[in-house]
């Protein structure tokens with residue numbers, strides 16, 4: 401294990417927009433929870449969302465496919481093949497699924513959520529030690545998505561920690577290191593099993609993705625998101641629409657809810673269900689599968705009643721890998737190659753240093 405190093409004193413400008421001052425280094429939590437806000441600061445007010453009326457009803461949400469992880473590991477071939485088929489359908493139609501019976505203890509999940517909360521509750525001086533400058537800083541605390549390039553900021557603070565191939569952790573909260581290491585390891589095992597199942601669902605050898613992504617050195621990032629309650633949630637965005645850059649993201653959310661995904665042109669709310677994960681396809685899985693698996697746009701909305709925490713574990717290729725569509729699916733499958741390859745490091749640095757803009761990064765490599 402490699403120990404995490406604090407990124408000391410990276411300057412984060414106090415930003416001034418429309419006369420309102422927002423101290424990016426302190427984050428939005430502090431301002432939102434100061435008791436001083438009666439309306440949203442102009443720095444965080446988005447133009448009204450014309451798609452807001454499309455917020456879907458629960459009937460659409462309930463159709464989100466569910467994958468039973470234990471079926472993927474079943475000894476009976478028929479059970480396993482059905483689970484693999486279901487996985488393929490979920491990835492192609494939704495780009496998202498719920499994962500149940502995954503084997504990660506509820507106490508570990510709750511422990512991880514509690515620690516994320518403890519981190520965001522630390523005094524600003526402590527949090528600021530991890531204010532990062534570079535996209536690939538091993539530990540990066542910040543607000544919004546990238547305040548250096550955004551005009552309006554997201555109602556969100558974050559802590560991003562690289563946990564694989566080298567493990568890092570903030571020094572405090574003291575228990576973070578142990579719990580985050582165990583949690584990341586357990587979830588990574590799940591992601592690897594899913595990658596095997598996905599390879600098979602595509603008619604590829606079960607180790608295909610593992611090899612193409614060079615998963616021994618695969619990048620795994622633990623992303624803790626804190627969305628404070630907001631006095632005017634209809635004008636705020638917790639996280640603007642985007643797709644994830646890697647292969648698979650495994651998300652745990654608390655009981656509050658706010659994740660929405662785009663399905664058939666509608667924003668669909670993904671309700672939090674206890675003891676389950678929400679898994680979504682990232683851009684590099686769409687690339688590898690030549691567009692069969694869909695990396696779907698999603699966003700986080702906020703509310704005026706309760707703060708929300710989510711923890712995403714993003715599983716991507718090795719930074720040195722350049723992923724291209726599997727030959728068997730493209731040329732040999734009679735399909736045009738739909739994406740060109742780009743080193744993952746380059747792709748990730750590009751996505752993280754620009755404004756979030758739906759699937760704009762994937763469009764860069766689309767042929």
Ligand SMILES: O=C(O)CCC(=O)C(=O)O
Nearest residue numbers: 623625658659700710712
């Ligand atoms: O908070 C959420 O539900 C979504 C988080 C997310 O999309 C991300 O961290 O990439």
Ligand SMILES: [Fe+2]
Nearest residue numbers: 642643644698
């Ligand atoms: Fe995401």
